[in-house]
Amino acid sequence: MSNIFIYTKNPRLLKKWKNALLNCHHMQFTTDIFDIPGNIENISLLIIDSAFFIDNIVSFEYLQQFSNKVLLIGENYPEQDQIQAMAAGASGYCEYEASEISFLKAVESVINGEIWLQRHLVPKVIGSLVQIPEPESAKITTAIQEKLIKDLSNRELDVAKMIGAGKTNKVIASSLEISERTVKAHLTSIYRKLDIPDRLHLAISISGLDAD
Numbered sequence: 001m002s003n004i005f006i007y008t009k010n011p012r013l014l015k016k017w018k019n020a021l022l023n024c025h026h027m028q029f030t031t032d033i034f035d036i037p038g039n040i041e042n043i044s045l046l047i048i049d050s051a052f053f054i055d056n057i058v059s060f061e062y063l064q065q066f067s068n069k070v071l072l073i074g075e076n077y078p079e080q081d082q083i084q085a086m087a088a089g090a091s092g093y094c095e096y097e098a099s100e101i102s103f104l105k106a107v108e109s110v111i112n113g114e115i116w117l118q119r120h121l122v123p124k125v126i127g128s129l130v131q132i133p134e135p136e137s138a139k140i141t142t143a144i145q146e147k148l149i150k151d152l153s154n155r156e157l158d159v160a161k162m163i164g165a166g167k168t169n170k171v172i173a174s175s176l177e178i179s180e181r182t183v184k185a186h187l188t189s190i191y192r193k194l195d196i197p198d199r200l201h202l203a204i205s206i207s208g209l210d211a212d
Contacts, residue, residue: 001025002044002111007033010049013073013096017047020100021107033058036065043069044111048090050074053081060088068198071110079121086125086200092116113187113199114169125200151193159186163199164206 004021006029008014014029021027025044028037033052037043046069052058054074063070063085070090072082075097082093092115094106106116117125152160155176162172169187173180187199196202 003028003042004045004047004107005029005037005043006047007031007035007052008047008049008073009051010096013049016100017103020103024104025107033062040066040069045069045071045107047071047073047107050077050081050085050093053085060084063089065089068200069110071106071116079118082117083121083125086115086117086121091198091200109168112169112184115199152190156186156190156193159183160190160202160206163187164203166203 002025004025004027006014006017006027008029009031018027033048046066048063048070050072051074053060054077066089068089068091070085071092071094072085072090073094073096075095077093077095085093091110092106094103094116098106109116149157158176159172162175167175169180169183173183176183187202190202191197194202
């Protein structure tokens with residue numbers, strides 16, 4: 001089971017999320033957004049209520065310390081704010097009133113290193129990331145583009161291009177006629193070879209590469 005830490009002041013929603021996750025994951029929760037787990041490396045996912053940002057209790061920069069382990073939740077949270085949160089370090093956004101099945105899928109996707117976001121927002125997130133200062137390992141440079149061609153196998157390059165197109169692991173597996181486990185193995189190898197941390201930065205790196 002994965003360890004999940006939930007930040008919210010909404011007891012009704014907390015009860016709903018507990019019902020969705022209780023049989024699959026270990027959970028802790030707090031109403032204090034500044035209560036950061038001391039063993040953050042052992043936390044698989046932090047679920048954070050967007051109300052903390054709406055009320056200006058914290059800014060989006062707060063997310064940067066969590067290494068892409070954040071699923072943001074909200075109620076009709078503005079798309080521009082979703083984009084900013086993703087650019088700052090969140091890995092997904094889910095509506096308060098999503099079904100328990102959808103919420104569980106969102107949680108599992110982010111834990112597995114995928115992005116959970118409306119597909120039409122993904123290019124906007126990438127565009128936002130490209131325009132702001134990034135660590136050297138996440139910049140789109142000629143060197144990274146060359147490494148994509150030089151260091152990746154043909155199959156890894158196929159996977160990387162599909163990530164750049166916003167495809168999920170399931171879709172990639174079906175299209176390439178391989179298992180989802182194999183897709184994950186390819187992604188682990190790609191991240192290591194390119195020295196990048198996650199799926200979103202891979203999408204940025206691949207974005208300038210010719211799709212052919």
